[in-house]
Amino acid sequence: MTRFILFLLLIYCGYLLWRYVKKKFLMLDRSDDTTFRKEPSSIAELVQDPQCGVYIVKDKAIKVNIDGREVYFCSEACRGKYLERKEGERKS
Ligand SMILES: [Zn+2]
Numbered sequence: 458m459t460r461f462i463l464f465l466l467l468i469y470c471g472y473l474l475w476r477y478v479k480k481k482f483l484m485l486d487r488s489d490d491t492t493f494r495k496e497p498s499s500i501a502e503l504v505q506d507p508q509c510g511v512y513i514v515k516d517k518a519i520k521v522n523i524d525g526r527e528v529y530f531c532s533e534a535c536r537g538k539y540l541e542r543k544e545g546e547r548k549s
Pocket of ligand 1: 511530
């Protein structure tokens with residue numbers, strides 16, 4: 458009986474090893490895919506500049522917190538203009 462259990466254990470170990478090796482190989486195979494997969498996510502990271510309407514990559518955009526809302530700008534100039542406009546809206 459113990460031999461049978463040992464045999465099962467061996468099969469299980471082999472199975473784990475096989476799975477591990479397979480995973481490793483799959484990861485190597487997909488090393489090229491991951492760069493492809495990163496692209497759509499970076500596209501999804503695009504944000505719109507409310508001042509000029511241009512789309513910018515979130516990481517490169519200038520982030521400003523306005524009324525608890527995150528707003529992104531393409532440049533300091535746009536940020537300045539937008540904040541000025543907001544201030545004008547508030548006063549009027
Ligand atoms: Zn802009």
